[in-house]
Amino acid sequence: MQPLFVTAYTVVTACGMGKKPLLDALLKQRSSLKSARMIKLDFLTYTGEVESALPEVRDDLKSYDARNARLALAALDCEDGMFRKAVIAAAARYGAERVGVIIGTSTSGIYETELAYQADLSTGMLPEAFDFKHQHAWVATAEFLKKELELRGPCYAISTACSSSGKAIAAGQRMIETGICDAVVVGGVDSMCHLTLHGFHSLELTSEQPCTPLDQDRNGISLGEGAGLLLLEREATVDTSASLVGYGESSDAYHMTAPHPEGAGSAQAMRSALAMAGLQAGAIDYVNLHATGTRLNDQSEMRAMASLFESTTPCSGSKGMTGHTLGAAGAVEAVITLLALEHAFAPGTCGIRHVDSEFNNRVLTEPVQLPDIRYVMNNNFGFGGNNVSLIFAKEATDG
């Protein structure tokens, strides 16, 4: 494949607005999970909620105003608007019609629909500001970003549950390789909502404590919310610190919610990514696992890891810090691997006490320095047995 340059990236999570607070949290291994607050629940669970005030959507795009749009807007404008500036520069270089937008989301603006239904129940009518098409239809956040950034290239959403934004990054690569675009804003956004909290609880997959992925006593997930955006470009810029060198996608063809017991589908996604990048498994310096914290998910993924990697390859999971951001997880965790490349370290696994002894790989309990880090892999797997694995490479900034 044609390697593409990651010329800018940004993130908003429960850890804070931007890359800096996430990097700090990763280095200090500080969890942002707290008892759920935003939505009142009749059961106990921890969540990674974005607590800072989110920016307001501008007047001419008010119809798109939703928590998802605001999370996306925060990602554009945090840390001095660095990401927005990079997109504007790319649009100036290539032309706005040559810059696309592909955004992963699992639930889009369903939170606004939930609130609208509650209002309908109490007042007999939907709130005036509720706009289903521009807030909740699955393409809403992508379309909002396209308009906010005044881009004119192809724009669509990918919604394959928890692999959504990993797949959006892969799709962005194809758009550039085939000459349809020269740059693509890729990533994912998902907000807290009643549906996922109640849904995962009814599937008995939520933990009553902060989740502890990869731990021998792990007992479920903690949900999170956030936005992660990457700018993929055909050409490098002076700010380029990494490139996308491979991706792999597969289906389990096994079960809607349960992973394949041996991780056959996830192993296939990782194998395809390695083949596309032209790398042996031994070349990977760090793997950011999907590691949701449920018994079966982590076991399945670690069996897939063991079938491909030597026991020395460092790997860890991030959801004990941010919560599981669902459709945004692929992008948020891609940002974590990019931070690892840029700052020459591998994050630990927040919340872990005892690594499950069944796992044969080097699960990092704490961050480690990796001065020679070169290639990192990021895994994400979703409902429907939908798998994606990405490989990024460090680009020498001094040329």
Place this chain on the structure above:
Amino acid sequence: MDKPSLAVLGTGVSFQNPESALVSSLECGFEWCDMQTELLPPMLRRRTSMATKLAFAAAERACSSANIMPSELPVIFTSSLGEIGVTDKLCSAIAHQQLPVSPTQFHNSVHNTASGYWSIAVGNKHPAMAMAGYHDGFALALLEAWSQLHTIEKTLLLVCYEEIPPQLLLPGNQWIGCASAFVLAAEQPAGENVARLSMPYCDAEMRSDQRYGDQSPALAAMPLLKAVEQNVSGTVQISPAEDGAWFTELSCP
């Protein structure tokens, strides 16, 4: 013609209410547009949504008309509202505090429900894309197909589907529940002469009176289905002209 293109190996179509006046008014003339599907197991058939049933029926027909095993084809499913009926029921249950929600309904509310069940039902381990646009959703899925078929895939199945959304969410809508499916390939099969498509392109200035999109974004695929079926070469509009219109050039054998 040496220009890069996609070969159309098979097509399929299904309608939620094939006998309705709205569907007749489309004058499609398609045969076999009902909801028959062999691949959806009976237990799932009772539990899945109209959207998933529509997608299965069209997808199954496209595979059989292309004479290709469904398990061999990577898939792209596109729908602007996906499982909106299930989502509506869940949001309503939550508003009424009817908790806990049904776990089955919850996992059947994800946008990739249809593509997920499809991969399980046919034993397909290839990549499965579930995407969404709105009026231009079909055109963008064709663009996604183009990009896959010129990079990582040789053949794939594209399914564009939409069930009728609840009136509360889209008041006054007169959508027609329907699905269309295409088996597409990068290369013309040896010894066969099939219809070919150019890369979809957007003409931002172009406006036309194509009205399908008002009745359901999935109807945007119908002019192309019709042209392939009737063997008519030429420019085919594949999205209504909301924010510019999308087109493809069809070359029939």
